[in-house]
Amino acid sequence: MTETTVAPPKPVVVEEGKPQKGWAGQNVPRKEDKRLLQGEGVFFDDIKRHEMGYVHFVRSPYAHARIKSVDVSKALELDGVYGTLTGDEVAILTDPFFELSVKPGADMKDYALAVGKVRFVGEPVAAVVAATRDLARDAAQLVEVDYEPLQPLVDARVAQSGGAPVLHEEAGSNVVWDGTFDWGDWEAAAAEADHVVKIKELHFDRFSSTPLECSGCLVEYNRGTGQWTMYCNHQMPGVGAIWMAPAMRVGIDKLRFVTQDIGGGFGNKICLHPYFVACCLLARKLNRAVQWTEWRTDQHTANAHGNERWFQDIEVAVKADGTLLGFKVKALDDCGAFPRYEPLGCIIWAQVTPGCYRWRHIRVGFTQVVTNKSPVSPNRGYSRMQHLWLTERIIDVVAHELGLDPVQVRKKNYVKHEEFPYETPNGCVYDSGDYARCLDIALDLVDYKKIEEKRVDAEARGKLFGIGIGSTLDSGTNNFGQSMILNPELQFSGNNEVATVKLDIFGEIVVTLGTVPQGQSHETTSAQVVSDILGCSPADVTVRAGHDTYWNSHAGFSGTYASQFAVTGLGAVKGATDMLAGEMKQLAAVVLGCAPDDIELADGTARMKANPEAALPFMALGAILNANNAGLPEDLNITLNCRYVYRPPFEKPDLERKYGNLTLTYATQIHACVVEVDPDTGVYEIVDYAAVDDCGKRIHPQIVEGQVHGATAQAIGAATHETFPYDEDGNLLTPNFYDYHVPHALDMPPMKTGYIESESPFTSLGAKGMGEGGGAGIHAVCAALQDALSSRGRPIVTDSCNPYHRVWSLLQDPAASRAGVEVVSR
């Protein structure tokens, strides 16, 4: 085995932002850790209720079939079975979920259980509740479902063809949404170009970040008030409630989501509403707490995948000197059997329309279709990652075909440091960054100057050697107004997040977030921000773990998604803490007989700046207002319990031109990857790897690093083995971790990291959202493989996921991949 070396223990520190006094910027101990290290975290499946019932879903073995009958009688006869729920009941008790799309997607009907038809393997058809988990599964096997199989549709490319089966007859088409995005002047760019590089087809594979904890909930129904409480791991409850309440025909306040610890989400826990509605209906029907735990195979087959996307008929306009003028492409997105969060993926990519590059002429025809596969969900890097893979593939194919150096093509075409803030062709504003600098750091980390020597060395050992770069942006803080570009009727725009900070009776500072963390350390970073403002230590700050609707500390877009906590979440924390600090000063001023401006907060006290001896401990302030308030002035209008809604500065986009600022911040990731390929087998190994990140001001560098490591590992997994392929019958062929190989500790290459801090001019802390990454690892691995294979017939890497068999195919038949590439020169 090769000796694995690790990154330098500390990341390479190259350029830091302005030094700042205080807790922000320091690696303080994580508040979440102690409970998690002792096995005392509370995940939804850890919660039990007296006499609760366990839910097991009866799932479709067919990818596409009509349901002729569902007979639950034998299941109900089994001792210990509490009850069942079928699609027929669901169709009576609920309305279809709200769809975001215009027609035809708008007409697709999606219920908690299959009604009339099944459209993917694993789709829930009925549910059984029993006294134990095992019994529920036993009983589910006794439910008899009679299916009439229909032809399945498993290839998005034939979804619109004449003979294709139509999944949703009501919609009359498999198309969810389609439209054209046209910015600049593609024809002029093509006319000006010295070369037009054409690529027939690229394919971004299905995969998902597969959080280690699967989904689930424990649902209690309160008959007296008609309210449901869901102890769960939904990562975006606000939006979950928007789907659920109207479908269940109840007010939104009837739905209470409670989370504490969540075992990873990565976007895969956003579309849980169908399951949760079924559980809510069962809790009400059976008047009993019910609990549903999804198992791994269920998660892989029937929860959510990342969007699969085909890019067809790509044309790229290039000048002889390597200047990129623009590109056009037809994008075909496969969202599986139901749209759910879609068609948002049809616009989210536009946040990063030009990638990291300065080209101005871009035309994208975008179509999204349904197929008989698992529905999708906004998986880490959602929709931007697919598009950035396209732009990075374009760079490397163009360089490859025109004999240019991929490093130089990037540097020539990157948006330049001095051009920030930079407005993209579609009106997005890249806030800050220095891509070329990041690339230099990445190249230094993999010792790029010696790369040719290394190539020679590898070849002497019989290996093919390649290096590749991935340049991406992690756009954070959505402007939900972009949804109106898809559907002008939608009443969504802007964004918001909430935090509440209070000073309690014993002087305790308590922070309540609207977010729903799944490992992103919100308790820790919030405490850093609060303690800097209040002049105390993060240890003095209690941040409530998790989310609870009834804390009333959330707003319409609350949740943890889209790389935005450092902006929206911490923005809200800062806002609320500023309010609280103001009130504390007001109160102290009253007590100490001075003006609020004469007061400072320091060392856990409110004291007179001029006379620090005149100090009130926080406990005194809390006690006075909460329990000893007689005699306080009538006009002292304070609560010491401050709720703040952070609202980023967004305008509604121009719907006609599909133009506007779709997101607030852009973190940068530039990765470099070095591979060695065994030409006899197609087996390859990543022998060196560097990830350079720029997310502006880093509140907690160690946590930022951790996110970089994780995003990189997921990208490497997606580039090498992680894929969700289906057979012609619509069976998923990688339904669990046996065949779906995620990176293990031995699989991970040595990882070197570096960073710079380009502070965002648009955020209160100079920080940018980060965490998703743009899938830079996928792009870098694809590029490195293409480089390595180049001496063997110059094949083109056309898939995002390249398991060994695909590499072997490229080695065997390089011409097949080259057939789709053509250069037309002037």
Added chain:
Amino acid sequence: MLLPEVGYARPSTVDEAVHVLASHDGARPLAGGQTILNVMKSRAAAPDVLVDLQDLDELRGIELAADGTLVLGAMATYSEVIASAEARARPILGEVCAQIADVQVRNRGTVGGNICSNDPTNHLPPLLVALGTTMTIASSAGERTVPAEEFFVGVYATAAGPGELLTKISIPAGKGDGFAAVTIGKDGTCIVSAAASLDGDAPRVVVGCVHGVPVLVRPDGADEEAVRRAVRGANLEPPSDVHASADYRRHLAEVVAARAVQRARTRRS
């Protein structure tokens, strides 16, 4: 997770074990459980009774006989083989066991379980055929021995039939062995594997993952071309799956067979 209902018996002797196995149709031995319990989780197949072999000390040992024969009890775990001084008489065994799955699985999984489950991706069936192993099978009628190449009769099927129990694995003396595999990730599941032994007359080369049972080929020489020619000559019809097409497996079979032989040669020299 959530197994089907099953009966459980925990005999304390081999005699008791074969008695329970014989008297219940659908009874299966439970050795390390690292395969059968997973199959039961998926409810893809369901034995009626699990016969837990953990108390059968008779199946535990790893012994080196005077003639150099290494005798592994069927319940020897991979970890025990890796740690065993006796097993180093045939060093390939410990080396291959150390590549199987992970620490947890190696601590529980047994040599007997690995070969009796005979999943085509398992490491030990091809290895043991290459090493010229003999299996001892007990039943109420007594003991019989079966050479490894006759032991494997199909996917999940071996010569140890209903009412029978594999008790011992006897490996003759030798050192000229090699193993090579292409796996999913490092030390992952085998896509194609090959074991080779150069002890005796002609090389014994055995390819795994290409058929329901390990495929023994006898090249006429130990050079790469001879090995590849012999594998080609076996006209393999391997299965296609998500990790490899039949063509790719056929190709890999040649490559890993040649590598296994090369490693065997290096070791012998």
Added chain:
Amino acid sequence: MAATAPVGGKTVTVRVNGTTYEREVEARRLLIHFLRDDLDLTGSHVGCDTGNCGACSVLYDGTLVKSCMLLAVQADGASIETVEGLAEGDELNDLQQAFGAHHALQCGYCTPGMLMSATALLREKPHPTEDEIRKGIQGNICRCTGYVNIVEAIKSVGA
């Protein structure tokens, strides 16, 4: 041979983190479900259904195993250590502290199993090399950290 007649379940006595528990269990119950559902020791987790993820790893008579690949009835008479038994009272042990100091956990779901694998490794090899560490935790999947800081944390304890 009545003693070996198959049974559908039985009473088992299991010692977990020093406490002895006696429970009636069905033969089909996996040890992980026994720990989590019957004993309410919910520190050990379930992350897969094929024995691949290692989130349920525990020490079983001192040996590292996945508790999803063992029946509770098999564990009759065994002594088990889980994540709940690592700390001395409220005081985290060195390994737990190192995980915290190196940010070796994010969501914390794989952490209990990872800690048990690291515990087993460090007992066997108090000063493991990086390769030994990676090999020692190969059976534990983490989807958050890329293993970088986990390896560092274990290395720091073994240094």
Added chain:
Amino acid sequence: MKVEGEREFTAPRETVWEVLNDPTRLAKTMPGVESFDVADDRHWRANLKVPLGPGGLKMSVDFEKTEERALEFAKLHAKGNGVGAIMNMDTAFHLSDAGSGTHMRWEADVHILGPIASMGQRVLQPIVNQQVSNVLAALDEQVQEASAEDGGS
């Protein structure tokens, strides 16, 4: 999954045809038949317990003869329902004379759905091949037996 093959029988076509059309004889060619019911001459049901190492796979299979041309050609559809698996199979047999014996060309299109389809891709093909060869061997035996009986009558 498509499997196909050819086989020679020493018996004349009439005998092979007779075996292929005799549900009780066909039943003897299938793996692990626990019970077999004949509804009419075109419809049968078999309850199988396919022996697989880790335990049997229980499945009830409905057969329907969908096409036939006596002595030449027959087509069967089989639909199996089991825990963890659903099987749909179309199979066809073509018979022709081969000297004094019979030549049979057969093909089968097997679709397996359910957890097993996803879990066991790497083993399904070998298992199907194995079961097919078992069935063919048993068929041979039935043909032998039938021709012995024919000869004896």
